[in-house]
Amino acid sequence: MKKIYEFTLPFETEVEETDIKKGAAGEEIKTTKKVKKTVDRKFFIARPNRQVSEDAEIFRASVESELVRRGVIRAQVAQKFLINEGGILSDQEKKQYEVLTENFIKLQGEYSELNLIDDKNKTEEQKQKSEDLIKELSEIMGKLNDLENTSSSLYNRTAEAMARNKTNLWLTLMLSYEDKEGKETPIFSGKTYEDKLKVYDDIEEKEDEFQYKLIKKLLFNVGIYYAGKAGTQEEFDSMNKLYDNQDLIGNI
16 A cells, blocks of 8 residues: 555553563573553555545535535635735734744755755754754744634635535545554544544544544644645655644644
8 A cells, every 4th residue: 555654653552571580490480460561553644546536525525515505605705805804914913924934934945954964964063953943943833823823714614624624534534544563454444434433533532642642643644745735754754843843832
C-alpha cells in the first residue's frame, strides 16, 4: 500500500519479563513479573487512489448540497456580506496580518535552508538556530491562526467550509492505518463510512489520552494533505514540527 505519511507514537503497555537466576544447587530459577514499558507504535496515512479521491469529492458535494437544502449559507453569500460590511478585521489587524505573513515567509525560507542539512552534519550553532526558528514560526502561526479564526468565523459556518471539514474526517477514516509488524490494519474498522464513524465515536467517548493524540495527529495531517500544504514525508515532518511546538506553547 502506498503511503503519504508515516509516524510513530510512544505507547505505554504492560509486558511480562522473565528473570532467570541460578539456585544454590545450580538449578535455574525463573521469576516472571509484569512491568510497564514504552514502545513506539507505527501508523501511516495511505495515499488515496483514484476511486477514493472520486468518492471523497462525491461525498463533499453531497454534504454541501444537503447543508444548503437545510439553510446553511454559501461562501459567496458570506463574501458579499463581508464586502458590504467592510470585513471583520480592523485596519490595524489587517496590517498586523500582513506583517506576520511577511515575517513567516522570510523565516520559513531560513528554516527550509537549514532543514536541507542532515541533522548529523549540522553544527551546534545550526541546531540551535533550527530550534529558535521553529519557536518563532510557531508563535507567528499561533498569531496568524487567531487572526484567521476571527476573519473566517463567518466562512467557517458556510456550506462549503462545513462540507470540507466533514470530507477531511471522511478521508481520515478511510486512509488511517497502523503497521503491526508489517501487517497493515485499518485504525477505524468497518466497510462503510457509517461503520468507521461509529468506531471513531466510540474512541472519542472513551477519552483515552493516547487515542486522543492519535486522532488529533491523523486529522491534522490528512487536513494539510487535502489542503495541498504537504505531500512528501519531509513536508509532513516539517509541518508537524511546527504543530507539535505550537502544542507546547499553547497556541493550539
